[in-house]
Amino acid sequence: MTTSLIPTVHLARVYEALIAAYGEPVNQPDNDPLGGLVGTILSQHTSDINSGRAYQQLITTFPTWEEVRDAPTYLVADAIRSGGLANVKAPRIQDVLQTLTDQQQIQEGTQTLSAYLSTELAKRTTEEAWAYLRTLPGVGPKTAACVLMFNLDRASMPVDTHVWRTSQRLGLIGPKVSADKAHLIYARVLPPEWVYPLHVNLITHGRKICHAQRPECSRCPLYSECAYVGSVNAQETAFSG
Ligand code: SF4
The missing domain is CATH 1.10.340.30 (Hypothetical protein; domain 2)
Structure with missing residues (x-):
């Protein structure tokens, strides 16, 4: 059995900022x-x-x-x-x-x-x-x-390339955390109701602004929560295992 962690203030701020920027997506599971x-x-x-x-x-x-x-x-x-x-x-x-x-x-x-x-x-x-x-x-x-x-609609966070990249840049997971490991971390730290909105919004953010090449930091709504630009220190904010 793994130990549950409490979501940090930083994670909560990122979650809320993403909701403010991109809305709160609602899942529509088909049970198939x-x-x-x-x-x-x-x-x-x-x-x-x-x-x-x-x-x-x-x-x-x-x-x-x-x-x-x-x-x-x-x-x-x-x-x-x-x-x-x-x-x-x-x-x-x-x-x-x-x-x-x-x-x-x-x-x-x-x-x-x-x-x-x-x-x-x-x-x-x-x-x-x-x-x-x-x-x-x-x-x-x-x-x-x-x-x-x-x-x-179960609380399991898929970590694709956008989720992985944006999670690292935002200082949610450490720089050495693999995408596979990130699944396990998110399983422990996310409140279940956050999983779907966070997944969808991190992908949206990765596609629209936080591109793999040349992220548009100057117009980013997450700038004040970003480890990549130095607004937060990933050593203090990131989950690493
Ligand atoms: S400030 Fe730049 S690197 Fe940080 S999340 Fe925004 S776009 Fe990505």
């Missing part, structure tokens, strides 16, 4: 973690538009996940071609579906794969569910957190 997991795999290394198109084509071609699992891999790849890396993603998706099938068979269950994954996640704490998802083939920490947060 298997659809979310496949969708997240499809979204890797491509745009939301392309992966959304690939997902729609996949579920149109194969109306159930069992059909996706049992189809020849080249037909699954054909269906998701618009999402890019189809020859990598098709076997990865089928591996996940087959793994869930094998697990359920061991338990002698008879649910659909979709219902089976929902049941497995529902009986675990968020931290346990995150760890469980990561045992599935090709599912990393960010993908696992995306499924829990977006599809089930």
Whole structure:
């Protein structure tokens, strides 16, 4: 069991400043973690538009996940071609579906794969569910957190490149903290209701102002809370483990 930390005054100020700048986004979970997991795999290394198109084509071609699992891999790849890396993603998706099938068979269950994954996640704490998802083939920490947060509205913070970069610059996590480690830190320090708004707003901030190259610091609403420009000292504000 990990120890909970109390959010710092600095973290609270960053959270509030982001809300003031970008609003308070509200999650709309669909309670479909298997659809979310496949969708997240499809979204890797491509745009939301392309992966959304690939997902729609996949579920149109194969109306159930069992059909996706049992189809020849080249037909699954054909269906998701618009999402890019189809020859990598098709076997990865089928591996996940087959793994869930094998697990359920061991338990002698008879649910659909979709219902089976929902049941497995529902009986675990968020931290346990995150760890469980990561045992599935090709599912990393960010993908696992995306499924829990977006599809089930559970307090698991996905740390993508924007969240990682802005978190470091704002002195929320230390400069040597990896994106993988940041998932664990945020799991301990964030109040559950902050997870979704903070995730979305850090991405918005990273895209609009705090770019990877040439961040627009002169017009940044977070300037007074930023370690990168020296407004705060990351050694005092950052969580490092
Ligand atoms: S001041 Fe600059 S580096 Fe700091 S958060 Fe704003 S844009 Fe990013």
